[in-house]
Amino acid sequence: MNDKINQDSINKALWNACDTFRGTISADTYKDFILTMLFVKYISDVWQDHYEEYLQQYGDEPELIEEMMKSERFVLPKSASFYTLWEHRHEPGNGERIDQALHAIEEANGTKLKDAGKSVFQDISFNTDRLGEEKQKNTILRHLLEDFAKPELNLRPSRVGSLDVIGNGYEYLIKNFAASGGQKAGEFYTPPEVSDLIAELLDPQPGESICDPACGSGSLLMKCGRKVVDKHGSKKYALYGQEAIGSTWSLAKMNMFLHGEDNHKIEWGDTIRNPKLLDKHGTLMLFDIVTANPPFSLDKWGHDEAKNDKFGRFRRGVPPKAKGDYAFILHMIETLKPKSGRMGVVVPHGVLFRGSSEGKIRKQLIEENLLDTVIGLPEKLFYGTGIPAAILIFSRNKADDSIMFIDASREFKAGKNQNLLTGDNIRKIVDTYHAGADVDKYAYVADLDEVRENDYNLNIPRYVDTFEEEEEIDLLAVRAERERLKAQLNELEGEMVKYLEELGYGA
Template sequence: MSEQVTSQQINTILWQAADTFRGKIDSSTYKDYILTMLFIKYLSDLYKEHVEEYTKRYDGDKQRIERALARERFVLDELSTFDYLYSKRTDSEIGEIINKALERLENENTGKLRGVFRNIDFNSEATLGKAKERNAMLRALLEDFNKLTLKPSVVGSEDIIGDAYQFMIERFASDAGKKGGEFFTPSMVSELLARLVKPKENDRIYDPTCGSGSLLIKVANQVPSKKVAIYGQERNGQTHSLALMNMYLHGIDDAKIEWGDTLSNPLHLEDGKLMKFQAIVANPPFSLDKWAMGFAGEGNNDEKFKMEASLDQYRRFEWGVPPTSKGDYAFVQHMLYSLAENGRMATILPHGVLFRGSSEEKIRQQIIEMNLLDAVIGLPANLFYGTGIPACVMIFKKNRKRNEVLFIDASSEGNYEKGKNQNNLREIDIRRIVEAYEGYESIEKYSYLATLNEIKDNSYNLNIARYVDSFEEEEEIDMKMVKQNIIDIKRELSNVETELEAILNELGL
């Protein structure tokens, strides 16, 4: 057996491969090429190991070997393997050769890989530059990946590959700043959401803005048997591809991840209606501007277009149409309309959703009067990539039996770890939030259980500071003590000066 390769070794080689692109193209773009190459390398090494196994087992009988390979999870032919691409690394048409190999991979695995690579072009002049520099970059990329061995016998657990993929996505997100937040939710925030929605076996789990799929994977991991059905939708084509690869690398082969705008074109439907889910999680884009553009229709002037509830065939905006420049409640209403009876939903939102007026206030009032809001949790500032604004988690439930809403303020110092560029939630912080939510009661300076009448008296304003008093009073200053301290210090100073004078006299100075 070959020597085991560690996560650390894989991650180091992957990060070196990123150096090929760094400084030439934006990391939010080159991540697509590196993560796709990681996926191809994994499939190729898996295939290579199976070929070796079957050749041994069937004593070189080609027909039996091919029959056995055809039954595998993924089918490859020689022209779509990494080794073939590596052998062509100095070819002047290498970009096109990689594209063709990806196409072959899709065609050989239509049930699983159809459309996975359609948004990733290794021969794109617009993205990768003119032929000479493009070819040099691709050659370097293939050479870097050739140093990597991802055969199952060498890697050991398949989780290591999934973790490497996850590690790279997280590194890219932190590198890409604002754009990073579009495809990745920090892993400890995902972990928090996963524990708050508590998925059960056989649940349908859904993320309407799923990015690279990491949040969905965290939720699925909460169910030990992994017997859950995963659904997601993502608007960005390249990110949609990453989400599909992410699922496969984590051993989730039956996830249904669709590509399209969830608001104007929701793609998870049943009998022409929105599909219903037991657990919904999301980190939608904060206050998305022009969120309703997809409803405008052909020939409509963007500037003059005004969204109306009647334009949505799924009738999601009958409680109110969110403002054009802030799509937060459009996503919330979409999720509430997609929630099954007794379903649970946790979503990350900017604090503005808790108190902004006009149509958002009307929507908030409807949601509270229908008793769908279960908890509001304030998170520390600076947790997310590319934005320092503090966010909150709102938890909603269908068929709630209680008539209160729990407010938790987990934003103050001591509830997170300060980082150089970004703050982090620790395991201890997550546990404290989850325990407070499960306990569902007031805890001094941390949580408050508000009745629906209290919220109504506050004009449906959900600003956490109105409910949780986390203000730490400073100790009263004892002026007598301060005065005595000053007298003592003066006396001490006078003694020191006297001693100093005596020493200087002795020295004749």
Template sequence: MAQLTQQELESHLWKSADILRGSIDSSDYKSYIFGLLFIKRLSDVFHERRFELIKEHGEEIGEILAEDPEQYQFFVPVESRWEEIRKNAEDIGSVINIAFETLENENKTLEGVLTPIDFNRKEVLTDEVLQRLLQHFSTIDLTNSNLSEPDMLGRAYEYLIAQFADDAGKKGGEFYTPSKVVELIVKLIKPEEGMRVYDPTCGSGGMLIQSVDFVRGKGGNPQSLSLYGQEKNLNTWSIAKMNLLLHGLPDHDIRKGDTIRDPRLVEDNELMLFDRVIANPPFSLKEWGRESADHDTFGRFRFGIPPKNAGDYAFVQHMIASLKYDGVAGVVMPHGALFRSGAEGKIREGILEADLIEAVIGLPSGLFYGTGIPACILIFNRNKPEERKGNVLFIAAEAGFQEGKNQNTLRDSDIKKIVDVFDTYEDIEGYARIIGIEEIKSNNYNLNITRYIDKSVDEEKIDISSVIEEIKHLENDHIDIKAKLSGYLKELGFGDV
């Protein structure tokens, strides 16, 4: 029997959205589909492992071992097994909720991951709709042996997250950063084997997963990375946890809570420190926690407290405070953070004078879900190479993208160009410039890219004397032509013209 392909899996999962269409809001699809996908996967793998134990040790010993939770990454109790859920023809929502709760109780690493998803919403999720969903998932085999590639389930999950972000419009941007933008930042900050990587606004976990992919792509051991994150939205936190687990990344630490008001990754009453920090915080968040900043016990706001109506520099300063002495951070910011004055201007001045900004990269418009606000990437480095100290590299990459119907995307060639210029750290006319801190200081610490990179095309200088000479030639030609025409007309008997 042929193994399941990536395309077949993605198509199957997306069709599950069609079953829900019209019953619930599209922005809610993801929780229900991800929840069923997750429990079906765990149930299938559990039975696969159970069969292996009996085959390997014989029926008598194998049956005993098969009931030992220590033999499994996730032990699936009877109530949570797929075939048990499928036995019920009514009150299906309650049965699924109980299956989730039982599964969490048996596996502490899943605590709180599945129970926020409420399938017992009879007014919208009827037994008939849930029965169709269960039937749909029953037709697909998610055992390891049936997957044509080891990480295909994780990649199918990422595909679904992207599709739901697109479907959910503005809400999609709250939990998902476009994959190509994430790829760019990861290639700029370059995580390495053995590092601790942290995303303080981790959404669905895509930035952490791509950090692992980067290390794997360089031939390193991806399991050597330690992954950390925090996410305020409970449902999105659940998605992040499932996403990492389905990518085969069980050793991670994703906390629930508000990163600014209540940072949860703390050791001995101090912020944990990381080798790499990567994030796409909400743009210019109004209720970011200004009231908590005055009493911050972690020393995060040493450059100043941001204004109440824009939390961009609250997240930036949290990231800087979370870096090890030689750590590097990459963050997506709205362009306004580059030039707004007042409290933000003072914070920007302090960060620049501390020589923490390595690069400012302007991105094309229309890359992000639900917003047309122009964005940029800021790279912070606590230990810049000697030749980069006292300088900031500006890259004007706004023009490099593939235009899309609803959303623009970065092409591989666009990403390569930006990363190559960042790595070589060189001037390219109209695209990149290295600017000293003194020049930035003379511009009141304004980081607006257009101040430092002239994108206008020089007009060709007009040689006035040449133009006059050309006009004279044209006038003489006109006189000659007129004289010839008069001669022809005389010969024909028409007289002068």
């Protein structure tokens, strides 16, 4: 099939495959089945394409071709190929066969799909009672295999070329699952426009290390890497991440693989209680760029253990038990390189002004001259919550002790359920940030003394005056207009009386 690739048709075919599960299990559950099957289909198509190329090149030399295939990016046992599963789809045991195929793929690819003994597919089983009794489960999975065998989902490199339709399709699915995922959506996805904005603000350079300690499905992390490619034509960067939820960690690993991001290290575990990104001495690794969209005001984040944190992350103070926002901020600060380190973090607005222990931590970070910029975002940008958020930019290498405030809360494209940042909205924020100057009713640069006078409260309206004065009313003009309208009304009433008399309705 050599028809022109169309991203929309691929996305539509992928979304239609979800119909197989709708009405049986929730989207939060079936997203893992759909995304895993896309992964298996993709590697099967790549393998098959390359095998046929070698067959055409070397003829019927199975041993030689088998040797050539060993240099592929991954190994695919024949029994684990999508096409083997598809051929047996009418037979009983589809769930068991798919699970066995996933296990075979893991075993054949060593550490690529594993991390400290945890496998990418460990939390995913197609042979589950959640799909119903055996007969129903077998039928559902047969339909799923048939959906992915459709011509639109022919993902062979000879058809796809250099286009990133696989990675784009994966991101499309994740975005749609997030949009329909309710409260849990924010656990694994940052809207692409917000990721774009943060990546532009942090401006990653070739050779830099980039970390997201709450990486979800990895979209924000990869956007930062993509900026290095787009701006500098270089893939010389390293991506690091950690994710607490096992199934979401699996999504991130598959996402990296599908986007061709081989230079990455994504750990599974709780970043606050058990940070995994450590150097050879057992201390926290340091990075040029640290960025995250951590869970807002996380309850039970690890308050009791924080007092005795062996990494010293909470020496400025321990955040409150029921709000973990500053736990993530403090962890991220500690992982910045001393001179080049810069950081962008998404937070709820309460972080800017809440008092008590959070107020003390905020004061300390400001007095250490780490906070660079506060950016207020519009409401309803994030999945799972309608509240407006802010982006905080921190830097280890500030030029002065001022803090810039940008109020971008009123500039967005309104959507039915979700608002969007447009390209123009993003450019205005980034250009304003780089200019570093006041913009009437949009941006303000406050010196440290002014922030001190405000008792370290960073609430944006304290600094950016967005008040619009009402236009002064000219009472004489209003009176004249009133007199004119009265005269016009009298004239109309006179004409009406004449018409009524002509019709025989006169007094």
